[in-house]
Amino acid sequence: MIKMINITKVFPNGVMALKDVSIRIRKGEFVFIVGPSGAGKSTIIKLISREILPTKGYLIVGGKDINLLKRKEIPYYRRKIGVVFQDFRLLPNKTVYENVSFAMEVVGASSKQINKQVPEVLDMVGLRHKAASVPSELSGGEQQRVSLARAIVNNPEMVIADEPTGNLDPETSMDIFSLLNEINRRGTTIIVVTHADSIVNQMKKRVISLDKGRVVGDQEKGVYNL
């Protein structure tokens, strides 16, 4: 699914975020990316979502070199990826339902598809009863579940999450991770950047460890050991 080949990323301010990183992620995998701040974790997420380009190296996603994507092709590429952020990034003036249906309107879904799909994903994240609430009326965990619903409503091939539980307490975090696990069980590739060491240890998934822009560990059923 994803092949990062000898990727180096140097930001315009001279900071070298990734040094010669090669990672291969198969379709349907659940991968944690861990490491101290400044290790280059978020840079990987931004590369995959095509917000930034690598300085050197290749990034192949679904058989395509995404460095070569034309500007016009980027939106269509992004539709294959659901993104979840630490700060949820919900639209404050829209209801829970609208925040999710919005993602379908953006990709040009018909209202028939929207009316069918949105209640389904809201069911899945357990927020159907809060469909008419606005984000400010929800707890952090609930907001993150809305953002998860939005990320998966278009049936993406993969979900990437950047510190999805960074603002949540451990118990709520566990809910989010079991949801991600559930989504993964349906065949969606999941990549999670996180600091939540105890949960990483508990879930026994593949763990890629980064430090100072290099891969320092990559183990199946790994643990957070930095």
Add this chain to the structure above:
Amino acid sequence: MIFRNMRYFIREALNSMGRNRWMSIASIGAVTAALIILGVFLIVNLNFNFIAEDVETQVEITAYLDDNLNGEDISKIGRELIQLHGVKEVVFVSRGQALKEFREQLGDRGDLLDALEKDNPLPNSYRIKAHDPHMVGEIADSVALLKGVDEVRYGKEIVEKLFKITEIIRIIGLVVMVVFSLISVFIISNTVKLTVYARRKEIQIMQQIGATDWFIRWPFLIEGIILGFLGSLISIVLLNIGYYYIYNSVLLNIPIIKLLPREMFLYDISLWFIGIGTCIGAIGSSVSMRRFLRV
């Protein structure tokens, strides 16, 4: 895809106009002002052309005679005139007759001239018609040389003056219009920029979800177009009302001047204005979006 989402686009555009109410009103006002100024110049210009054409059809030379001539002198001038090359017809108009004609021209307001009855300021004159309107200039020059002729006037003079004035008005009008259009584009682009800025988070999220540039652009474009359209509509209404009053008041107070009837041009101008206003709006919002959409 575009038509399926049109309702969404329009709803978004109207929402943001509601949020930035005052900037929206300012934008509409700017377009209205620009188009009214353009309209005033256009209307003045069209009227000058109309009057000039009207005058041109009556190319006739009037030779005003010196006041101190006797009957003999006057008829001598008449004989000389008819012998000039190219002259078709010569008619003598006495001062009394001239006053009577003037009174008739004024119609209902002829009573204005009552005071002049005793001390008529109008001179005796000859009206000369040429065989060929192109010879009018030449004949007028010869007439001016005759002894006893005080002044020569012919329509062409006025026509040329009018055309010169219309030319100047047209240039001034064009410059003013360009300047005001640029100002309107600037104000609309600022209004839309505010909207874009207020919604930058939303735009960022849309881009991450995979919205195409055009999907993001449409609501802003529609917002600009609506602002420009409303501005042009208001300007059309105001120009129509304004011209209606001016036309009627000129008809009542200065009956000699015949203005262009409203229905002869305001329909065309309205269509043009809607087009121009809409374009100003579209350009304004495009200008402001270019920078913001680069992520």
